Amino acid sequence: MIFTRRLFGNNSISKWFAAGVSGYLLTGAAVSLQQTPAKQLNFWTRGVEQKLPALQATRKISSETDCSNLNLRLYQYQNCPFCCKVRSYLDYYGYSYELVEVNPITRKEIKFSEYKKVPILVCGKDDPVQINDSSVIISFLQSYMLNPDADLHTILSAYPSSLIKGDDKKMQLVSPNKYFLMIPDKQKHVNEEILDEERKWRSWVDDCFVHVISPNIYRTMKESLKAFQWFSEVSDWRNTFHTWERLTAVYLGATVMFFVGKQLRKRHKLKSDVRESLYDCCNEWLKAIGPDRKFMGGDRPNLADLAMYGAMVSFEGCHAFKEMMENTKIKDCFIIIVYFLRMRNLVNTLLLLSSIIFAVLYNKYLLWKDSLPVTVDEYYSLDDQSTDDEAIYTFEVKVPDSVLNDLQVRLNNTKFFQTLENSSFFYGSNANFLHSFRDYWMNSYNWRETEAMLNNFKHFRTQIEGLNVHYIHAKPAEDSKYDTVYPLLLVHGWPGSISEFLKIIPILIDPMKHSIGYGKKYAFEVIAPSIPGFAWSDAPKRKGFGPAAAARVFLKLLDRLNKRRFYCQGGDWGSIIASIIAQVYPERVIGLHLNTAFVPGIAHPMILLKQLLGIYFPEFVIDPADQYRVYPLMEKLFYSIEESGYFHLQSTKPDTVGFALQDSPMGLASYILEKFSAWTDTSYQHLDDGGLRKYFTLDELLTNIMIYWTSDCIVSSMRFYKEFYQQLGRTRYFNSPVLVSTGVAAFPNDLLTSPQAFVTYKYVHLVQYSRMPRGGHFAALEEPLLLADDIYKFSALIN
Numbered sequence: 001m002i003f004t005r006r007l008f009g010n011n012s013i014s015k016w017f018a019a020g021v022s023g024y025l026l027t028g029a030a031v032s033l034q035q036t037p038a039k040q041l042n043f044w045t046r047g048v049e050q051k052l053p054a055l056q057a058t059r060k061i062s063s064e065t066d067c068s069n070l071n072l073r074l075y076q077y078q079n080c081p082f083c084c085k086v087r088s089y090l091d092y093y094g095y096s097y098e099l100v101e102v103n104p105i106t107r108k109e110i111k112f113s114e115y116k117k118v119p120i121l122v123c124g125k126d127d128p129v130q131i132n133d134s135s136v137i138i139s140f141l142q143s144y145m146l147n148p149d150a151d152l153h154t155i156l157s158a159y160p161s162s163l164i165k166g167d168d169k170k171m172q173l174v175s176p177n178k179y180f181l182m183i184p185d186k187q188k189h190v191n192e193e194i195l196d197e198e199r200k201w202r203s204w205v206d207d208c209f210v211h212v213i214s215p216n217i218y219r220t221m222k223e224s225l226k227a228f229q230w231f232s233e234v235s236d237w238r239n240t241f242h243t244w245e246r247l248t249a250v251y252l253g254a255t256v257m258f259f260v261g262k263q264l265r266k267r268h269k270l271k272s273d274v275r276e277s278l279y280d281c282c283n284e285w286l287k288a289i290g291p292d293r294k295f296m297g298g299d300r301p302n303l304a305d306l307a308m309y310g311a312m313v314s315f316e317g318c319h320a321f322k323e324m325m326e327n328t329k330i331k332d333c334f335i336i337i338v339y340f341l342r343m344r345n346l347v348n349t350l351l352l353l354s355s356i357i358f359a360v361l362y363n364k365y366l367l368w369k370d371s372l373p374v375t376v377d378e379y380y381s382l383d384d385q386s387t388d389d390e391a392i393y394t395f396e397v398k399v400p401d402s403v404l405n406d407l408q409v410r411l412n413n414t415k416f417f418q419t420l421e422n423s424s425f426f427y428g429s430n431a432n433f434l435h436s437f438r439d440y441w442m443n444s445y446n447w448r449e450t451e452a453m454l455n456n457f458k459h460f461r462t463q464i465e466g467l468n469v470h471y472i473h474a475k476p477a478e479d480s481k482y483d484t485v486y487p488l489l490l491v492h493g494w495p496g497s498i499s500e501f502l503k504i505i506p507i508l509i510d511p512m513k514h515s516i517g518y519g520k521k522y523a524f525e526v527i528a529p530s531i532p533g534f535a536w537s538d539a540p541k542r543k544g545f546g547p548a549a550a551a552r553v554f555l556k557l558l559d560r561l562n563k564r565r566f567y568c569q570g571g572d573w574g575s576i577i578a579s580i581i582a583q584v585y586p587e588r589v590i591g592l593h594l595n596t597a598f599v600p601g602i603a604h605p606m607i608l609l610k611q612l613l614g615i616y617f618p619e620f621v622i623d624p625a626d627q628y629r630v631y632p633l634m635e636k637l638f639y640s641i642e643e644s645g646y647f648h649l650q651s652t653k654p655d656t657v658g659f660a661l662q663d664s665p666m667g668l669a670s671y672i673l674e675k676f677s678a679w680t681d682t683s684y685q686h687l688d689d690g691g692l693r694k695y696f697t698l699d700e701l702l703t704n705i706m707i708y709w710t711s712d713c714i715v716s717s718m719r720f721y722k723e724f725y726q727q728l729g730r731t732r733y734f735n736s737p738v739l740v741s742t743g744v745a746a747f748p749n750d751l752l753t754s755p756q757a758f759v760t761y762k763y764v765h766l767v768q769y770s771r772m773p774r775g776g777h778f779a780a781l782e783e784p785l786l787l788a789d790d791i792y793k794f795s796a797l798i799n
Contacts, residue, residue, distance in 0.1 A: 057073070057098035057099060057100055058098075058099045058100055058101040059098070059099040060096075060097075060098050060099075061090070061091070061095075061096060061097050061098075061099065062096050062615055069125075069628070069632075069635075070095070070123045070124065070141075070144070071123060071124060071125045071128075072090070072095060072096070072097035072098065072121060072122075072123050073097065073098045073099075073100060073121070073122045073123075074086060074087070074090070074097055074098070074099055074100065074119055074120075074121050075100045075102050075109055075110050075113075075118055075119065075120040075121075075122070076099060076100070076101065076102065076118050076119045076120075077101070077102060077104060077118050077235070078101060078231070078234055078235040078236075079231050079234065079235060079314050079315070080118055080119070080314065081210050081213060081310065081311040081314035081315075082118070082119055082133075082134035082206075082210075083118055083119040083134070083314075084310040084311065084313045084314040085134045085135075085138065085205075085306070085307050085310030085311060086119045086121065086134050086137050086138060086310070087099075087310065087313075088306045088307075088309050088310035088313065088337075089137075089138045089141065089142075089303070089306050089307075089310070090141075092301065092306055092337070093141075093145065095141070096632070101235065101236070102118055103241070104249075105241070105245055105249070113130060113132075115130075115132045117132065119132075119134055119137065120132055121137045123152075124152060127152075129152065129153070129156060131156070133175065133178060134206075135175075135178040135179060135202060135206060135307075136159050136175055136178045138202075138303060138306075138307070139159065139177070139178055139179060139180060139181055139303075140155060140156060140159060142181050142303060143155050143158065143181050143182035146181065146182060146183060147182055150182070155182060158177060158180075158182055159175050159177050159178065160175065160176075160177070161174065161175045179198075179199040179202050179203055180199065181195070183195075197288075197296070197304075198296070198297070198302050198303055198304050200304075201285075201288065201296055201304035201307075201308075202303055202304045202307050204285075204304075205304065205307040205308050205311055206307070208281060208284075209281050209285070209308065209311055210311055211264070211268045211270075212268070212270060212274065212277045212278045212281055213278075213311065213314065213315055213320075214257070214260070214261050214264050215261045215262070215264050215265040215268075215270055215274040215277075216261075216274050216275060216277075216278050216315075216318075216320035216324075217261075217315050217318040217319075217320045217321075218254075218257045218258050218260070218261035219261065219274055219275070219320065220258070221254070221255070221258050223318070223319050223320065224254040224255070224257055224258040224261070225250070225251070225254040226318065226319060227254070227257075227315070227317075227318045227319075228249070228250045228251075228253050228254040228257075229250060230317035230318060231250075232246060232249070232250050233317075234317065237249065237250075261274075275320070275323060275327075278320065278324055279324070279327055279328050282324060282328040282329075282330040283328060285308060285330065285333075286328070286329055286330060286333075289333070294333075294336060295333065295336075295337075296308075301337055305333070305337065306337070308333070309333070309334065309337045312324075312330070312334055377465060377552070378465055378542070378544065378545075378549060379465055379466040379542075380465055380466045380467050380532070380538075380540035380541055380542045380544075380545055380549075381466030381467065381538070381541055381542075382541045382542070383466060386466070388463040388464055388465065388466065389462075389463045390462065390463070390560060391462065391463075392460050392461075392462045392560065392561075393460065393461050393462065394458070394459065394460055395459040395460055395461045395470060395536065396455055396459065397451050397454045397455055397459065397536070398451065399447065399451065399710045403710055404447060407665055407709065408442060410664065410665050410666075411438055411441060411442050411665055411666065412442065414438055414664075414665075414666045416431055416434065416435055417431050418431065419431035419432050424685060424686055424687055424688050424690070425674065425677050425678070425684065425685040425686075425687065425688075425690040426685050426686075428670070428674045429669075429670040429671075429673050429674045429677075429690070430688055430689070430690065432688065433688060433689045433690065433692075434666060434669070434670055434673075437669065437673070437698070438666055438669075440698050440702075441665075441669070441702055444698075445698070445699060445702050447706055447710075450699070450702075450703050450706065453502075454502075454703075457472045457474060457502075457505070458472065458473050458474065459471070459472055459536075460472075460473055461536070461537075462557065462560060464553045464556045464557060464560075465549075465552075465553055465556075466538075466541075467532045467537065467538040467540060467553070468537065468538045469529055469530070469532060469537045469538070469553060469557060470498075470529065470530040470535060470536035470537045471527055471528060471529035471530065471557065472498055472501070472505065472526070472527075472528040472529075473525070473526070473527055473528075473561075474505045474506075474508075474509050474525065474526045474528075475509060475525040475526075476509045476510055476523045476525065477510070480510060480512075480520075480523065481520060482520050482521070482522055482523040483520055483521050483522060484521065484522040484523075485522065485523055485524065485525050486522060486523075486524055486525070486566070486567055486590065486795070487524070487525055487527060487558070487561075487563040487565075487566035487567065488508065488524040488525065488526050488527070488566065488567045488568075488569060488791075489527050489528075489529075489554060489558065489566055489567065489568045489569070489578065489581075490504075490505075490508075490526050490527065490528040490569050490570070490574075490780075491528075491529070491531070491554070491568070491569070491570035491573070491574030491575075491577050491578055492528070492530070492531065492534070492570075492571075492572070492573070492574050493570070493571055493572020493573040493574050493575075493596070494534075494572060494573055494717055494718075494720065494721075495671075495672045495675050495676075495704075495708070495717070496572065496704060496778060496781070497530065497534055497535050497704055497707045497708070498528050498529075498530055498535060498707075499700070499703045499704040499707055499781075500704070500778060500780045500781045501526075501528050501780050502703075503780070503781065503784040504780045504781075504784035504787060504788050505526050505528065507784055507785060507788040508523070508524045508526050508788050508791065509523055509524060509525060509526060510523065511523055511788070511792055514785065514788070516785070516788060516789045516792055517792045518792070518796055521799075522795075522799065524567070524791075524795075527557070527558065527561065527563070527566075529554055529557060531550050531573065531577070531717075531720065532545060532549075532550065532553060533545065533713060533716035533717050533719060533720055534711075534713050534716070534717050535707050535708075535711050535713060536711055539713065539715075539716030540716070540719075543723070544723060544727075545719075545720075545723055546720065546723035546724045546726070546727045547573065547576045547577050547580055547720075547723075547724055547727075547733070548580055548727065548733060549723075550573075550577045551577050551578075551580035551581045551584065554577065554581065555581060555585060555588070558588075564588065565588060565589075565590050566588065566589065566590060567589070567590050567591050567592075567593065567791075567795065568581055568582060568589055568591075568592050568593070569592075569593040569594070569595075569791060570594060570595075570596070571594065571595040571596040571750075571777070571778075571779055571780070572596050572752075572777065573720065574596075575594040575595070575596040575597060575598070576724075576733075578592055578594065579592065579594070579733070579738055579762075579763075580733050582738050582739075582740040582742075583733060583736055583737075583738055583739075586738075586739050586740050589740045590741075590795075590798060591740065591741045591742070591743065591794060591795060591798040592738065592740045592741070592742045592743070592763070593742070593743045593744075593745070593790075593791050593794050593795075594742065594743070594744050594745070595744070595745045595747060595750070595753075595779040595780070595787060596750060596752050596753055596777070597742075597744045597746070597752075597753050597754055597759045597762075597763065598752040598753065598754055599754045599758045599759055599761060599762045599763075600754075601758075604735060604758075604761045604762065606761060607754075607758045607761055610622070610757065610758070611630060611633060612633075614627070614630060614631060614633075615631070615633060621757060622755050622757050622758075623755065623756060623757065625771055626746075626755030626756055626757065626771075627755075629753065629754065629755050630754075630755060630758075639682070639751075640751075643678060643751060646671075646675070647721060650718040650719075650721035650722065651721040651722055651724070651725035652722070652725070654715065654718035654719045654721060654722050655715060655719070657718070658714055658715030658718050658719075659715065661714045661715075662712065662714055662715055665705075665709055668705060668708060668709060668714055669705050672701075672704065672705055672708065673690065673692060673701065673705075674690070676690075676692060676696065676701065676778065677690030677691055677692055678690075678751075679750075679751055679776055679777035679778065680692075680694075680695055680749060680776040680777060680778060680782060681694075681749045681776055682749070682751070695776075695778075695781070695782040695783075696781065696782075700781065735762075736762075737761075737762055737763075737764050738762055738763045738764065738765075739764060739765060740765065741765045741767050741797075741798050742763040742765060742766050742767065742768075743766075743767060743768035743769075743770070743790070743791075743793075743794030743797070744756075744759060744763070744766065744768065744769045744770065745770050745772055745779065745786075745787055745790040745791075746769060746770060746771050746772060747772045747774070747775035747776055747777070747779050747782075747783070748771070748772060748773075748774065748775065748776075749774075749775060749776035749777070750775075750776055750777045750779070751776075751777060752777070756769040767794070767797050767798070768790075768793065768794045768797060770790050770793070772786055772790070773786070774786075775787075
């Protein structure tokens with residue numbers, strides 16, 4: 001500031017003008033000379049969310065390969081070499097991020113920060129963190145990439161800072177670890193010499209190469225002016241500054257930096273012809289790479305290569321850059337990295353064009369346009385008779401002692417395996433947890449008490465299409481005096497059962513007692529059947545019993561109960577079955593409520609098109625609150641593949657794995673528990689118990705498992721997938737519209753629910769789409785009060 005004070009004087013206006021110009025010239029597009037602050041600050045700061053200004057991003061860069069969900073925002077100067085380093089890293093590794101171009105005169109965009117240099121990176125959504133210094137930013141992001149399961153703040157704590165006295169005898173903030181990465185144990189085999197070389201040359205870029213840039217681009221007055229004119233163009237100063245600010249910055253800035261460049265040449269002991277120092281740096285870099293490598297990182301750029309590339313990009317439009325390319329062989333390294341980055345954009349563009357063509361062809365030639373097929377009565381028993389006994393019989397849950405005794409023997413003889421160190425639920429159910437779960441099952445769980453609790457509900461069975469169909473029928477108490485009672489068909493999924501509804505049924509039939517609903521105006525009577533092949537409903541003995549058959553059977557059940565008009569509610573398989581009832585028999589359904597509303601892109605071409613357009617313009621196709629359900633698209637795709645292994649198995653060879661589960665109670669428990677963990681919250685795989693105790697008690701989990709074990713239904717329940725898969729190609733249910741008034745409770749951790757913008761293509765009369773505050777796939781068991789309240793809110797809109 002001494003230099004500018006002498007130039008402009010000491011009056012207040014001159015001070016303001018001098019401060020602005022000097023801040024602009026010395027830290028802005030005129031190339032940052034150093035990144036050390038003047039007082040003690042951390043390289044990272046927590047709790048900045050209260051200070052962050054509500055600024056419109058200058059640009060948004062979207063990348064489909066970004067799986068980080070870090071919500072990155074970079075405060076920068078377009079031509080600062082340190083900012084260019086960070087952008088090069090972000091672009092190469094496919095991060096999505098927002099850019100905020102800082103006004104180098106007012107710096108109002110970074111007033112929230114005590115640290116007044118750029119780049120500044122703010123990452124995180126709920127607890128955002130500010131990270132300063134380009135090398136710390138890059139090391140942090142790379143460490144996070146290497147340790148995706150680590151806590152954000154744990155990684156940040158690896159980059160402490162301290163004050164030391166610099167060469168200019170001023171106190172400077174430095175991070176001794178700024179070039180180091182947190183290497184996970186599974187990658188400890190990485191050659192330390194390679195890492196040392198990378199750290200050395202990353203430091204060299206900051207301490208050597210960057211220092212030759214300013215003296216070269218401001219070598220002559222003409223070059224300095226041309227540089228600032230280029231800065232103005234690429235940084236869009238015309239739209240950022242007032243005209244007088246822009247012209248002052250260009251002409252006065254060029255003049256001042258011409259003289260500053262001379263000082264920098266002396267400070268860094270460069271040659272009198274600074275071009276020679278620039279060429280020497282390039283040659284030193286190329287010599288270190290050698291003739292046998294494309295990059296410092298070998299066949300692919302490493303962090304040092306990206307740092308060098310970023311620094312070069314910062315003066316790409318200057319005369320010095322042109323001469324550097326002409327007089328050295330650095331051009332080859334530069335062009336190859338450019339190729340890597342541009343190929344990413346080309347692939348995304350080709351993908352988008354292909355999707356548009358596919359959507360048009362799909363809509364014209366492949367989309368089903370005829371009516372839904374007529375359902376045909378079947379008979380799924382092997383008995384000779386083809387007529388049903390239409391009587392309704394009471395049913396009591398009662399498991400023979402011999403079954404329970406056999407269970408104890410099998411549990412006692414369980415053959416456990418050795419779990420991997422620190423594996424939690426990453427590989428599936430954790431053997432250590434299963435061991436404690438087995439002990440609780442054998443020694444603490446009381447099935448007879450569970451039986452008594454189950455039998456507090458009224459159970460019935462009746463024969464439909466040769467199958468004895470089990471259901472719970474619960475009504476408001478006779479003295480409750482609700483004005484109207486509406487029938488509600490409540491349908492479960494897999495690997496659940498009617499045990500999912502044991503907590504929500506009492507709420508639904510008596511909402512006033514639980515402080516929900518609308519007083520005495522109305523309540524529900526609940527009919528909760530077990531899907532045939534589940535629990536105490538008979539398993540089909542013939543092929544072909546899928547969701548459409550279940551919908552037909554349940555409609556007959558309601559006919560038998562004299563329920564002409566009713567509500568439907570379901571999740572998982574229940575949502576598909578309830579949707580088919582609404583599709584085929586819309587006149588019978590008052591309203592359809594779902595807590596799983598899965599509408600895939602392959603079923604509706606406009607959804608597929610929106611999915612791909614959202615890669616570039618998500619705010620144009622999906623509500624911001626729903627974007628996490630679809631994007632990053634590749635991350636969601638890979639996750640669906642990871643979590644759908646069971647689906648492929650059960651849709652093709654259910655009897656193979658089913659036999660093993662039918663024979664081993666702990667095998668059955670392991671299979672089901674892993675689904676309850678992953679589908680409740682994917683982050684629970686980090687926990688040793690899979691987070692199973694967070695929403696459920698061990699008794700609740702065991703009740704569901706015991707229903708599968710004591711009714712011998714695991715194989716028949718898994719066959720339901722096979723029947724669905726076989727029928728999918730010759731039915732229209734999946735991609736035909738639902739015309740009934742529909743409500744959706746979209747729980748944030750449910751892995752299947754689609755965004756509202758997609759749901760409306762199938763459920764065309766969507767009257768309610770509730771973004772629930774918490775909860776996952778097993779909503780009725782996890783959050784019964786939340787789900788019941790949403791059902792009542794939906795029914796109020798219909799009524």
